[in-house]
Structures are given as C-alpha cells and as structure tokens.
Amino acid sequence: MTWVAWRQQRLLTLISLALVAVVAAGMAALWVDVSSVLPADPNVLSERYGDLVGYLPMLLLALPLLLGMFAGAPVFARELEQGTHVFGLTQSVGRTRWWATKALVAGLPVTAAMTLLGLLNAQALGPLHIVMSSRLQTPMFESQGVVLGAYTALAFAIGATAGLLVRSTLGAMAITIGGYLALLIVVSNGARPRYATPEHTASAATESGSWRVEVGYLDAQGRAVEFSGSGCGVRSYQECMAEQGITGQFADFHPAERFWAFQFVEAGIFVVAAAAVLGLGAWAVRRLH
Amino acid sequence: MDEGSAALAAAGLGKRYRRGWALKDCTFTLPAGRIAALVGPNGAGKSTLMSLATGLLRQTEGEVEVLGRPGFLAQGKPLYQGFTVAEMLHAGRTLNPDWDDDHARRLVDEARVPLTAKVRTLSGGQRTRVALAVALGRRPEVLLLDEPLADLDPLAREEVMGALLGEVAEAGMTVVLSSHVIADLDGICDHLLLLSEGRVRLAGDVEDLLAEHRLLIGPRSLDVPPDVVVERRDTGRQSTVLVRGLADPPDVEVVEPTLEELTLGYLRAGRAAAERRVAA
Structure with missing residues (x-):
C-alpha cells in the first residue's frame, strides 16, 4: 500500500519539496548574509534588511496554505473524482489502512520539510528581531520556528479530509483556505497573547524585542x-x-525570551487541531463508497 | 469449491439512500461455478447489489455474503490514470497478498497491451483487459463484474468475453456479470438474476427458467388464468402472453421464450407494477 500511495502522490510531493527547497535556499543565503555583517548596528540592519523583512513573511505565511491546497486537497478528492477509490477499497487492504497510508505518505514529507524550513528560518531571522517590532508578533512569529510544520500539518489535514467529505479537489482547496486562515487568525489574535501571563511595567519603555x-x-x-x-x-x-x-x-x-515557549504552545494547538481533523477523516472513510 | 454450494447469497438485503430504497427484500442464492447474468434496466439496483457484495457499501438491512475469495471489476473500470500497465500490476501485487503475478502478466500479454503504456493512453478494450487482468491476478473464486462490456465496440466485447470465458473454464470460478444489454449475455450465462425497481423479479438456472415459461400467441379473446400470467401485451387483434408454470396451455401457438423475451417480459411487468404503485 505504501508503494501505491507514494506512486500516486509522487509528482505532487516532489513539486512541493522542490518549492520548499527553493525557499530554504533563499533563507540559507539570508542566514549567511546576516551572519557576515554581525555584530552590527540596528540602523545598519534596518537599512539592509528592512524591505526584505517587510515582504518575506507574506511568502512564508502562504507556504503552509499552498501545500495544504496542492499536496493535501487532491490526496482523496482526486481519487473520488476519478472513481479509483473503488479500486483501492476493493483490494485486500482494509479501508482504515488505505486511508492512513495515503494520508501519512502524502502528509509526512511536506510537514517534515516545513518543520526543517522553520528551524532554518529561526536561525536566519533571529538576529533581525531588532528590525522588527517583535519576534512574537504577527507576521514574524508565523514565519519561523516549529509552528511552520504544525501549520502545514493542519492545512494538509483540512485539505485531505475536506476532499473525502466533498469529493471535489476544488471544493477541498476552498475549504482549506477558509479553515486554515480562520484558525490562524483566531489563534494569533485570540489565543497567542494568553499563552503566558504578560509582565507588567509602570514605564512606557520595554526591552527591545518584547x-x-x-x-x-x-x-x-x-x-x-x-x-x-x-x-x-x-x-x-x-x-x-x-x-x-x-x-x-x-x-x-x-519578553522576547518567551519566543520558543510560545512556539511550542502554538505548534501544540495546531498539531492537536490537525489530529482532530484527521480523526474526522478516519470517521468519514468508514462510510465512504 | 464444491459444485452445488453457494458462492453468493443474500437474505432480505436492502439499501436505502436519501432518495429512497435502491434495493429491497433481496433474497437469492447463487450456486458456485456458475456464470450468472445480473440483468435489469438502468437504476434497477445492479451496481448497488455489487457494491454491497464487495463491501464497498454497507447495507441498510439484511445480509449478503460472498463465499470465497472475491474479485471485483467496478463500473467504469477504475485504474490509476497516471500509472503504466506494469505499475498497475505492481499495485495489484502490493495490495493483495495472494497475488499471482505470472497469471496477471500472461493475461496482459494475451491482450497485446504493452507493459510500458500509460493507463490513460489505452483504448476502451485494452483498458478492460488490463482491469480484468488486475481483477484476475487475485485468483478470485467469486468474480463480480459490473457492466464490463459497456462502452466497448462489438469486436472488443467479443474479445473480452472470450478472454473471460477462457479463464472461467480454466479456474472454475463463479462469475456475476451485470449488464443492461441482455443480448450480450445470451449463450454465455447459465444463471439469471433479474432486478427491477430495486427488487429481485426472477432468479434461477437459465435452462430451468426457460423451460418453466411459455409464450402464448393468440387472439385478444385469449383466456389465461391470471395467476400464471407474467406479462400480457395486446396489440391489434393479437395478444402475446408470457406465462409461468402453465401445465395445460390453451389451444393457441405456444413457444418457449428466448432469454431476451423472458427478461424483457419480466422487466416490462416490473415497470408496470411500479407505475401502478406510484399511481395508487
């Protein structure tokens, strides 16, 4: 079953990994470049990287969504559109194993690749926190660290499960956009400020990066x-x-030191959400025909 | 499998979709080693019955059981479009522990389909032969084929049926073939299962069924006991009556019906009954 699932998803997985690799190459180049000017005056860093820090997060925010749409949504929807799930479900493989193998083979490579990209980004963007208001804040928080992998896991889970439920790739893609953005906005605005009790200061000045x-x-x-x-x-x-x-x-x-703690809390939320959405898929596949 | 034991059995089987019952009160036993025709008009419940038998669908009520290793060729012959023929056979091998690779490859060779061809480039006939090879690679004891001859030209139909019958003769498996074209199955099938409006109208050995029925052709005044009439058609001054189990036919022209006449008679009667139910 693993071979079949891999052969079916091969092209999309390789394109997805190539896309992540291109972004990773750019981030590695940035890391090298930033390292070469350190230690540097904040004004110099702002001068040099201000524009980049302005638009780079847009790309990094879109990446998990794109992977959810193009690697996640077709996993089951394309089979249901072409009727080939009937073939898969009438062989000697149980339907839960059929579903789990397809979801894992398609979902693990992109999630792993995005987790690695997030760790690379944390290295490259870390020294630039002087340029930004804070690493903890949107959109820099979403652009680096372990959350990238967790975002991808959720976007993928929504795409794959929506495909099972609506039986259409385009429909699943639309649901991926809506579901992913809704959770991201709710979590970043509603939940993230509450991951820890804020510190209080009776002065207007706070440490840089907080x-x-x-x-x-x-x-x-x-x-x-x-x-x-x-x-x-x-x-x-x-x-x-x-x-x-x-x-x-x-x-x-x-304070800025809470960055990694916040990263793990937010990644945890998205991983749990992804598991819940996949659970819905595991239920849906049992009544699939 | 012993001759005479059942290969496929259903008891009180029913399936309800949101729009209503697709299959209801379906009870029959198909003996092993037979080639059975599953006949009925579009929407009669043939695909639903096949899907229930293969476990693709879950029944609303009743039981259905395939006794023996199943093989299934679904309607539309779903194969992975981007795979080559060789990859499709490899898929069959990895998805089935009891896969007979030599057998599947031989069937593809006999069909003269190149192993390197992509599935999406195959003609309808080649596609059917590959799908059949994948289904037969499991060495099924009970093979269910849902509309295998639809969308094939007459030559391809003949070739596909030839390949299939060769396999059946060799392996002694039970085959259920569904079709809405009865002429395709005449002379091939020795068992009949007739569905209409979601119900089993007729089931049994073809020869026995033909022997039990008579077609009476006579004047419109022809008087036949209503309890033996399957279907009566009055045209002009003439009446054609399909009867079952009439020991002493009236003094009119009496012929044994062909398989097509028999099935059409039951299908028309089934539709008329359904129309009366709707009107009532």
Whole structure:
C-alpha cells in the first residue's frame, strides 16, 4: 500500500519539496548574509534588511496554505473524482489502512520539510528581531520556528479530509483556505497573547524585542485610567494629561525570551487541531463508497 | 469449491439512500461455478447489489455474503490514470497478498497491451483487459463484474468475453456479470438474476427458467388464468402472453421464450407494477 500511495502522490510531493527547497535556499543565503555583517548596528540592519523583512513573511505565511491546497486537497478528492477509490477499497487492504497510508505518505514529507524550513528560518531571522517590532508578533512569529510544520500539518489535514467529505479537489482547496486562515487568525489574535501571563511595567519603555499586548495610562495612585484627547483643545497633550490626573504610563508585554515557549504552545494547538481533523477523516472513510 | 454450494447469497438485503430504497427484500442464492447474468434496466439496483457484495457499501438491512475469495471489476473500470500497465500490476501485487503475478502478466500479454503504456493512453478494450487482468491476478473464486462490456465496440466485447470465458473454464470460478444489454449475455450465462425497481423479479438456472415459461400467441379473446400470467401485451387483434408454470396451455401457438423475451417480459411487468404503485 505504501508503494501505491507514494506512486500516486509522487509528482505532487516532489513539486512541493522542490518549492520548499527553493525557499530554504533563499533563507540559507539570508542566514549567511546576516551572519557576515554581525555584530552590527540596528540602523545598519534596518537599512539592509528592512524591505526584505517587510515582504518575506507574506511568502512564508502562504507556504503552509499552498501545500495544504496542492499536496493535501487532491490526496482523496482526486481519487473520488476519478472513481479509483473503488479500486483501492476493493483490494485486500482494509479501508482504515488505505486511508492512513495515503494520508501519512502524502502528509509526512511536506510537514517534515516545513518543520526543517522553520528551524532554518529561526536561525536566519533571529538576529533581525531588532528590525522588527517583535519576534512574537504577527507576521514574524508565523514565519519561523516549529509552528511552520504544525501549520502545514493542519492545512494538509483540512485539505485531505475536506476532499473525502466533498469529493471535489476544488471544493477541498476552498475549504482549506477558509479553515486554515480562520484558525490562524483566531489563534494569533485570540489565543497567542494568553499563552503566558504578560509582565507588567509602570514605564512606557520595554526591552527591545518584547511584545506589548496592552499599553495605557496611570494616575498618581497607580491605577489604569482612560485618556481622552478630544477635550484638550489647543493645549499641549502634556498639560491636558496632567489636568486629567495622568502621571505615568504602563505596558503589559511578553519578553522576547518567551519566543520558543510560545512556539511550542502554538505548534501544540495546531498539531492537536490537525489530529482532530484527521480523526474526522478516519470517521468519514468508514462510510465512504 | 464444491459444485452445488453457494458462492453468493443474500437474505432480505436492502439499501436505502436519501432518495429512497435502491434495493429491497433481496433474497437469492447463487450456486458456485456458475456464470450468472445480473440483468435489469438502468437504476434497477445492479451496481448497488455489487457494491454491497464487495463491501464497498454497507447495507441498510439484511445480509449478503460472498463465499470465497472475491474479485471485483467496478463500473467504469477504475485504474490509476497516471500509472503504466506494469505499475498497475505492481499495485495489484502490493495490495493483495495472494497475488499471482505470472497469471496477471500472461493475461496482459494475451491482450497485446504493452507493459510500458500509460493507463490513460489505452483504448476502451485494452483498458478492460488490463482491469480484468488486475481483477484476475487475485485468483478470485467469486468474480463480480459490473457492466464490463459497456462502452466497448462489438469486436472488443467479443474479445473480452472470450478472454473471460477462457479463464472461467480454466479456474472454475463463479462469475456475476451485470449488464443492461441482455443480448450480450445470451449463450454465455447459465444463471439469471433479474432486478427491477430495486427488487429481485426472477432468479434461477437459465435452462430451468426457460423451460418453466411459455409464450402464448393468440387472439385478444385469449383466456389465461391470471395467476400464471407474467406479462400480457395486446396489440391489434393479437395478444402475446408470457406465462409461468402453465401445465395445460390453451389451444393457441405456444413457444418457449428466448432469454431476451423472458427478461424483457419480466422487466416490462416490473415497470408496470411500479407505475401502478406510484399511481395508487
């Protein structure tokens, strides 16, 4: 069964791995380049890599989605469209084994490749955290580390399972886009700031590379207060704040050292989600005909 | 397998889809070593019955059992389009522990299909021969073929049937062939299973069935006991009546029906009954 699954998916897997390899080559070149100028002044790094850091995450964010659509969605949908699942399901191989082998043979190479790419990216992009606001924040967080593999696992699982359910490659691709983006947006905005209790500082300045999740104003008693700039008229903001009793600022933030802890928590969430989606597929294949 | 034991048996088998029952109250036994024709119009439940027998579908009620190692050629002969013929045979080998590679290769050789050809480049006849070789490579004891002759030209039909019959004679397996073209199966099949509107209308040995039935051709005034009439057609001044088990036929022209006349009679009767049910 492994041979059949590999032979069926061979072309798509090789194209997917080639795509990841091209991106990896670019990231390796960046790593070499960054290493050659280190240690460097932050302004020099900004000058040199500012543009790149602007658009590189777009590509890296899209990659797991593309793999889910082009390596995941066709795994079962194409068979169902062509009717060849009838052949596979009427041989001496049980249907759960048929499903599991196909899913593993198609899903493991792309997930493994993307995990390796993520680790490479962490090396290449790590020193550039000075250029970005924070490594913990979208889109830099999603562009490196172990999450890349986990994102790919989820996108692949959605593509493969949707193919089983809707029996159409195009439909499965559309569901992959919707499902993957929905979970990514919900997790990065709703869950990620809560992976740990933010640290609190009663000053506006936080360490470089930390992720400020909440900033506000304090009165003389140290309580958080709202500041409304609309009633200030022609006075300076400083005068106006003083009138409203504001004496200082605070920030809640995650320090930069939490990067890997956050990476593993987020990767865990996506791996569990991928397992749940695959579980749905394992259920769906039992009533497939 | 012993002659006389069952190769395929169904009891009270039924399958309901969302749109209704595709198969209902299906009970029959197919003796081993037979070549059975599974006949019925499109939508009669032939493919549903085959899918239930192979385990591709799960029945809503009742039981169906294949007694012996199964082989199945599905409708449309699904093969992996991008595979070569050799790779398709390799797939058969890796998916079946009891695979007979020499046998499968010989069948492909006999069909003069090159092993290096891609499946998608094959003609309909070659495709069928490769699909048959893959199905027979498992050395099945019960071979189920769903519309194997559809979309083949007459010459290819003859070749495919020739190859199949050669195998059957050699291996002594049981074959179930479905078709909606009865003429294809006449002279080949020795057992009949007739489905119409999701129900078994007729099942049994072809010779016995033909011997039990008579076609009466006479004037419209022809009086036949209604309990033996399968189907009656009145055209102009003449009536043609298909009867079963009438010991003492009236004084009119009496002939033994052909397989085609017999099956068509039952199919028309089945449809008329269904129409009456809908109207009622």
